[in-house]
Amino acid sequence: MMEMNLSRVDFCQVSTTSQKCMHILPASGRKDPLQKVLVGDQAGVLQLFGMKKRDPTHVFKTMPSAKICRVSLGGPVGGVKEKIFAAAGSEVKGYTKKGKQFLTFATNLSEDVQSMHVEAADLLVTGKYIFNHYRDLQDINYYYSTDEINDIVCLPLEKSESQDEVTPILACNDRTLKIMKGSDLQYEVELPGPPSVIELFCNDGGEQGDEIVYGTSDGRIGLVQVTRYGDRTGPIHKWQVENADSLGGVISLDNYDITADGCLDLLVGRDDGTVEVYGFDETDEPIRRFKQTFNESVTAIKAGKVSNIDYDEIVLTTYAGWVNSLTTEPQTKEISAGGEVKYSEENQAKIASLRQEIEMLQKQVLTERDNYQVQAQNPSSISAVPGFHINNKFVLNRDDASYSLSLEVQMSIDHVLIQSDVPVDLLDIDKNSAVISFSSCEPEQGNFLLATYRCQANTTRLEVKIRTIEGQYGKLRAYLTPRIQPKTCLLTTYCIKPLSLHQRTHSFDDTRPCNKLTLTGKFSAAEVHSWVTFCLPELPERVPAGDSVNFIFTSTFLDTQLNCTYRKGEAVFLSDNISTISILKDVLSKEATKKKIKLDVSCDLNDDSIEHTLRLIHPKLEYQLLLAKKVQLIEALKELEANESSVEFLSPEYRQILEDAEKLQAEYKKQPCHLERLYGMITDLFIDKFKFKGVNVKSRVPQLLEILDNYNMDNLKTFFETAQ
Known part of the structure; x- marks a missing residue:
């Protein structure tokens, strides 16, 4: 695997941003070989800037207006895409690369625009459920989706047999790509997870112009060919990368040769702040070459030559509004004989300027704080509660049958209080640095969980893993308090459904x-x-x-x-x-x-379904019982190892347990209450079987638990068949 060295550079900060809110415009020519960065934010500001001596230089910047939820580039078929389109509310506005507005188009959507794609004279927009297709601003196609639409692309017209035949593709929450023809659904492609973002593979759809790369909300990425290929019809799934590291959902994708090996790489941005680069080393399957984690969700990712014509860089925007770069340009440091770092004159000047700016901001903060304290003492004054937006997700992960709750705001989080009126388990997450404390609860009063996460300084995103119990349903509430004055708290509520898993x-x-x-x-x-x-x-x-x-x-x-x-x-x-x-x-x-x-x-x-379900539970139960038994033996085996000069007298099985001790303990720690949960499911199965026959067998449950403690599949089957 080829190692990559990318260095982080911060460009600027805008307001909070939405998915696909940033693009990199093509270079203008020899006189201006560097590319410009286009960003639209939730304050309604659209700005285009270039980098000069590591400082952003604006080409244009609009006044604040309605929240910008999508930014797209357009141009002629096969030509340069440098026309700028921004969607805000139910309107789409068009700008030239100089910032001159040439279009204000009010769509006839009954809901706000959620996603947008521009292909020559065709404008494709979607709301939550509605897809509209406009050609030369005339409404020509319409489709009402059965499920939420998360993203949209269009197969490139330059590779189409007819340039009048537009093929839109909708990424929908029901785990499908919907391939459209006019206003009709041509067919659906089933995916392993809900697609949150789709892009044309290699930026042009590959050789046939019909290959789509997708990212799912549960962290998978894949490639699918959606139209006729050779003598086969229908979709062809070319490859899929599982989310083995339990990373966040995929929000943004791009194709760019960042490794300069002559082959386009796949750039991936996730909602947990992870940025990845996947390369293709003599295989059709992608191989991860680079991974770095930021502290905030990555809402958009693109690549180009922005700061230096000799070096490529990945540009990304985060939810909190940071526009960052991961550049291939070496960031060398000179170290003197005394061990001090020597900076160039340019960097020294920038450091001095930043220090001066920080001092000025600190003085302003102190002045405003004093003014606020004076005004707060005035009986007639009213303290206004500051408003803020929260970026939150509550997603079920198939791999470990748990829910991932992520909460993110633009400012630092002070603490988060989690309360539940149904029994749930909180699972450990390695990347969660917050300190958790539990408060005593009164389940008879409908309160089963009260946990407080106290966050470290500058934490803007918190992720919590929760495992629910099917049959138990109610509400989970998160109270988020940011580090702002006056103190304020935002409540978000999530439904725990009866069949939540x-x-x-x-x-x-x-x-x-x-x-x-x-x-x-x-x-x-x-x-x-x-x-x-x-x-x-x-x-x-x-x-x-x-x-x-x-x-x-x-x-x-x-x-x-x-x-x-x-x-x-x-x-x-x-x-x-x-x-x-x-x-x-x-x-x-x-x-x-x-x-x-x-x-x-x-x-x-x-009745055959009972044995069938027990057989599905059997491997999971057997594995968890064996894991628990191994973990119980570890301490005793370690004592033997400490007292004896050699452990060769132990059986190979016990020696293997000693070798894998850390791994086994870590796995056991990650699966709290797993065994109890399986016991509970078998108990429910036993009670439900006889409940439908009108027999109450709750008195036999202790006997069932005794059989499970000395588990044998045949004994368990016999008990289910004979118990009455």
């Missing part, structure tokens, strides 16, 4: 033994959709169009599946896990009762 998918295995739950009654499709949305995550707010609706889910913890089909007056649920059916029956009945709707409920149970 289920995740959307698009395939259902009919060969598995399934249990069936059927609900009939006088309810509308919208009402039953609201009940299902209350139970399951990753569903659209609005009921999809059509006579019947179908959603398929898989359990991230057990790999069981759930098929939901419903329409006006009828809902059918299929699952190979009887506990899933039991939870749905209880919650849906309760929701219908609230609406005073009478339901006819029927359950068709398959």
